[in-house]
Amino acid sequence: MSKVKMTANIVRQDNIATDIFSMVVDAKEIAQSAKPGQFANLYSSDGSKLLPRPISICEVDKEAGTLRFVYRVAGEGTKEFSKLTSDHQIDILGPLGNGYDLKEKKAILIGGGIGIPPMLQLAKELNCDKSIVLGYRDEEFLSKEFEPYGKVYMSSDSGTIGVKGTVLDAIREYGIEGDVIYACGPTPMLKAIQEYALSNGIEAQLSLEERMACGVGACLACVCKSKEVDDHSKVNNKRVCKDGPVFYAEEVTF
Secondary structure: OOOEEEEEEEEEEEEEEOOEEEEEEEOHHHHOOOOOOOEEEEEOOOOOOOOOEEEEOOEEEOOOOEEEEEEEOOOHHHHHHHOOOOOOEEEEEEEEOEOOOOOOOOEEEEEEHHHOOHHHHHHHHOOOOEEEEEEEOOOOOOHHHHHHHOEEEEEEOOOOOOEEOOHHHHHHHHOOOOOEEEEEOOHHHHHHHHHHHHHOOOEEEEEOOOOOOOOOOOOOOOEEEEOOOOOOOOOOEEEOOOOOEEEEHHHEEO
């Protein structure tokens, strides 16, 4: 099913951590075809803010026809979104991008910071043995929601949550093993996971975080370096919004 632009009713919104909000919207047309790892463009009602905000899909309820977005307030657009309630509507375009390839292999799911939310729907849909590794700065969110789907391990910069250090420190500390890695988070984390996966012969799928403008691959504002020449741009680039945001570790360079 192709992407859909629609006005969605907000079902509920909750503040779940400092500057972290959980928004559920009624978006049946998008929910029916949304996959783990995809995102949607959310639009401001302020006419001066022309560009949409791309936000990863945290959960999909196909039966209810709802989408859940968990996002961090990072600017005026997301600040506006955080004030919306069930009395409001929001314009959405989605689902966008390519999601994860689901494999029936022993998996390690890794989420760092605001890269944690999109791993929840993936954890729900993967039919395999799963270890879930979540990396925080100093405040925990969503971790309890992962527990029905696999063993949860955590790390934090301060050491107040789980292992002190990075998600890879947690993997080493607990001796976590898997045949495939699925990851989403900041670029330094993804670069370290890429090196770890390639050096250990582990298949890895990485969801890249980049600033996006159009979200549909037209403007070339969110390119990343790739090993192969892109058919669209004719250089060693990939469009994160269109060709990704999920790439295999061997496809991209950091």
